[in-house]
Amino acid sequence: MGSNYDLIIKNGNVVLENKVETLDIAIKDGKIVQIGKHMDVKGEVIDAENSFVLPGMIDVHVHFSEPGREHWEGFVTGSHALAKGGCTTFFDMPLNGIPSTINVPAFHQKGFIGEEKSVINFGLWGGLVPGNLEELAGLAEKGVIGFKAFLSPTGTPEFENVDDLTLMEGMKKIAKANKVLALHSESGDLVSRLAEEKISQGKFSADDYSSSRPVIAEVEAVSRALVFAEETGCSIHFVHISSAKAVDLITEAKRKGLDISVETCPHYLWFNQSSLVDKGAVAKCAPPLRVEAERKSLWEKVSLGEIDMISSDHSPCPTEDKEKFANDYFKAWGGISGGQSSLEAFFDKAYYDYNLSLPQIAKLTAENAAKRFGLFPDKGMIREGSDADLVILNPDINNQCKQEDLLYKHPHSPYVGETFRCKVTHTICHGNLVYEQLKNKVFNNRGKWLKVISGVREKNGERFNEY
Numbered sequence: 001m002g003s004n005y006d007l008i009i010k011n012g013n014v015v016l017e018n019k020v021e022t023l024d025i026a027i028k029d030g031k032i033v034q035i036g037k038h039m040d041v042k043g044e045v046i047d048a049e050n051s052f053v054l055p056g057m058i059d060v061h062v063h064f065s066e067p068g069r070e071h072w073e074g075f076v077t078g079s080h081a082l083a084k085g086g087c088t089t090f091f092d093m094p095l096n097g098i099p100s101t102i103n104v105p106a107f108h109q110k111g112f113i114g115e116e117k118s119v120i121n122f123g124l125w126g127g128l129v130p131g132n133l134e135e136l137a138g139l140a141e142k143g144v145i146g147f148k149a150f151l152s153p154t155g156t157p158e159f160e161n162v163d164d165l166t167l168m169e170g171m172k173k174i175a176k177a178n179k180v181l182a183l184h185s186e187s188g189d190l191v192s193r194l195a196e197e198k199i200s201q202g203k204f205s206a207d208d209y210s211s212s213r214p215v216i217a218e219v220e221a222v223s224r225a226l227v228f229a230e231e232t233g234c235s236i237h238f239v240h241i242s243s244a245k246a247v248d249l250i251t252e253a254k255r256k257g258l259d260i261s262v263e264t265c266p267h268y269l270w271f272n273q274s275s276l277v278d279k280g281a282v283a284k285c286a287p288p289l290r291v292e293a294e295r296k297s298l299w300e301k302v303s304l305g306e307i308d309m310i311s312s313d314h315s316p317c318p319t320e321d322k323e324k325f326a327n328d329y330f331k332a333w334g335g336i337s338g339g340q341s342s343l344e345a346f347f348d349k350a351y352y353d354y355n356l357s358l359p360q361i362a363k364l365t366a367e368n369a370a371k372r373f374g375l376f377p378d379k380g381m382i383r384e385g386s387d388a389d390l391v392i393l394n395p396d397i398n399n400q401c402k403q404e405d406l407l408y409k410h411p412h413s414p415y416v417g418e419t420f421r422c423k424v425t426h427t428i429c430h431g432n433l434v435y436e437q438l439k440n441k442v443f444n445n446r447g448k449w450l451k452v453i454s455g456v457r458e459k460n461g462e463r464f465n466e467y
Ligand SMILES: NC(=O)NC(NC(N)=O)C(=O)[O-]
Pocket: 063, 095, 096, 154, 155, 156, 184, 240, 284, 285, 286, 287, 313, 315, 334, 335, 336
């Protein structure tokens, strides 16, 4: 008779650090306790034959808008949607909720709500805005993932973009606190002035909006941010990068020794600028979807390993904030609801069209994020001793995204109607089954609030965090 475990995943093609092997995974008390072949064990079994078992997606960039705008999304609907999409940990951005997460009381307020409502693990970004320099050290001490700032207007009145002095002084403080600054990088001057120009000419179409936020706006902002990084020694994480040219600058800076990371989002890899014309404002985001040649160049960067991670930038809103501005692409909400489809959309093209290896895919969807933001070695990789945060994905199901399957508070998404050549069948968070395709159900679970107190290192050089 075998030993007793809480859950065993049998016969899956398990994606390990550098290889894929058909193995069984035994789980107890939320941890992976044993990985082996044909294990003779007792406990509840999930049969993963012909499927891949990957580390649960770590989505470092979502906007759940709670507290204050939970009528836009919230931790319940947001976490349910992500769980169904194969995500086991997300980091919520400091804006779109009210209050913004720009001081310790706001951080605690949001975190307590998340602990009560989220079915998967989460961490919280703090904000860097004009006027909150004195709050940064306290937020770092309490365990924010890092800080987020905008170089262009944010679209929400409660969260102001930074001026250069705030940016520079903020970066000094963030460097001192051993944290990372996440940057929305578009030149505020260029995008604001180009938008004004279009609007004054009565031009409001999808292509007018797209051309008001050109690639040069991203490239200029990235290059400026890199100058500040060099000056201050602050680590930067570039969010939702949409152009190969910006990636080139980032790669060059990494080679020079700057501590930089970069994410892109599945929508820049799946859609192109014409999708905004075809799909309507539901596909509006900033930076905007790019032309087809750019989408292909961005995939090349992913293949070359120059992109560190894939995030959804799930930025929801009531459907009417998209629909009532069908003829004015400048007024429609800027942000794509895509969190539930991110892993499937990325996996589809990465695996079938661009021949990324499975370990490479896992690095982009989990491992690199865990390492960058202090969750490794507990999370981000399947190995004995790590947290049992897993996703089982069947690569042989043709899976069309339908509106009625979306769990967002407002079930709109540009992915509706798209077909993925894979399907998440199970999501397991801390050893608990949180989503099962056969039952078409998200189960109750208490996600953990991951407070990352960085800068403390274990003897073996691996980061130790308090959560
Ligand atoms: N306020 C937002 O949610 N903004 C987001 N909007 C997008 N990406 O269109 C973002 O990340 O910039």
